[in-house]
Amino acid sequence: MTTASNNPSEDLPWWRGTSPLPGEDELSVRKQRAEDWFRGLRDRICADFEGLERSCTLEHPQTARIEPSTFKRTAWDRPQGGGGVMSVMKGRVFEKVGVNISVVSGEFSPEFAKTIPGADENPAFYAAGISLVAHMQSPLVPAVHMNTRMIITTKGWFGGGADLTPMRPRDADTQHFHQTLQDTCDAQHPDFYPAFKEWCDRYFFLPHRNEPRGVGGIFYDYLDTGEWEADFAFTQAIGEAFRKAYVPLVEQHYNTPWTDEDRQHQLQRRGRYVEFNLLHDRGTLFGLKTGGNVEAILMSLPPAVGWD
Numbered sequence: 001m002t003t004a005s006n007n008p009s010e011d012l013p014w015w016r017g018t019s020p021l022p023g024e025d026e027l028s029v030r031k032q033r034a035e036d037w038f039r040g041l042r043d044r045i046c047a048d049f050e051g052l053e054r055s056c057t058l059e060h061p062q063t064a065r066i067e068p069s070t071f072k073r074t075a076w077d078r079p080q081g082g083g084g085v086m087s088v089m090k091g092r093v094f095e096k097v098g099v100n101i102s103v104v105s106g107e108f109s110p111e112f113a114k115t116i117p118g119a120d121e122n123p124a125f126y127a128a129g130i131s132l133v134a135h136m137q138s139p140l141v142p143a144v145h146m147n148t149r150m151i152i153t154t155k156g157w158f159g160g161g162a163d164l165t166p167m168r169p170r171d172a173d174t175q176h177f178h179q180t181l182q183d184t185c186d187a188q189h190p191d192f193y194p195a196f197k198e199w200c201d202r203y204f205f206l207p208h209r210n211e212p213r214g215v216g217g218i219f220y221d222y223l224d225t226g227e228w229e230a231d232f233a234f235t236q237a238i239g240e241a242f243r244k245a246y247v248p249l250v251e252q253h254y255n256t257p258w259t260d261e262d263r264q265h266q267l268q269r270r271g272r273y274v275e276f277n278l279l280h281d282r283g284t285l286f287g288l289k290t291g292g293n294v295e296a297i298l299m300s301l302p303p304a305v306g307w308d
Contacts, residue, residue: 013195017224021156030228031126034150035103037232038130041148041239042099045132046071046087048247049099053091057255063137066092071099076293080106086296090303093141093254097134098299102127102287117222118153126152129160130239131283133300134246139266140253142166142173142214143273145300146242147283148235156228158235159221161196162242163204164249165214165273167266173249174215180245181218181238188234196220206276213276267306274305 021027053068069091077083084102105126113119129149136143148160164177178197185193200219205212218238223231277284277300287297 013191015189015191015225016157016222017226018155019224019226019228021152021154022228027152027156030156030232031128031150031152034232035128037236037239038101038128038148041236042085042087042101042130045099045243046089048243049089049094049097049134052093052247052250052254053089055251056093060092060255061257063092066137068092069094076296078104078106078293080104082106084293084296086293086299088299091137093137093250095135095137096303097132098296099130099132100296100299101130102293102296104128116151116153117157118155121154124153127286131300132242135270135302136250136254138254138256139167139258139262140256141250143270143302144246146239146246148239150232150235156224157221158223158231160235160238161200161217161219162238162245163200163214163217163219164246165269167262167269169215173252176249177215177217177245180241184234184237184241185218187237188230192220192234193218203282204276206272206280208275208279209272211272213272264306267304268308270302270305271307274301277301 022030050070053070056063056068058064069089071087071089074086074088075083076086082102082104084100084104087099089097107123108116108119108125110123113123116125119125127149129147131147133145134143143165144162145165146162148158150156150158162181164174166173182193185196196218197216200216201212203219204214204216223234225231284297284300
């Protein structure tokens, strides 16, 4: 199998097809189904995370004085078309977590259109998705990112993934996270996990520091196998797998006390996270280049950070 490249003009793996778009009626149905799914996944993840907030023990020495929190939702409109909803929580388990939904449409700039499949023929686009980043109070609980999306130009495809960023990696945590994602990928096709893991390892890498952002996960884009229902089902499965992969890790570690040294190390590792998101992240670039909500785009940045 040919592995996928970060540059869509380079490698052409078998799952990056050129399926024709359906008629407008069917396309509208697909858009609505995807939008409904992203919103439903948002609701289930928010419920999971609010449950974790409530279950953190009151005796925890570092968070005993912080009240359990809930998500605050803020809707935003995009003048060029569409909008979204930010869901942000700051509490005793999650120092800051955002779970954002967006549904936007419009036209790419001529320069940006050259980098998007199908947009060089027609700059019109539609994009819907969910994006999540969690930064934890405890340095012993990994930070995490997840997103899934559907994009339509003159072509249509799914993308997404999830990756884990522990402050101090634990083999058992890494194994659980990866195995959950691998099981989900393998159920769709045996080529998916090795290709998507390798793409994640290359993508979430800081070249100026010659180091990975975390312990990886999976990353995929331009998913168009020629079977839209199967591609949509896979994207749904990845969203549900994220819940199974991450929630147990929080439950295992969030009540364990930490040291000042642990916290300082956490702040320094967050600095790496900021560097990646501002210098290399394609989602950040896509949002800024398409006139998205700046607060929603930069939701991924941690509330406190340090550098060496």
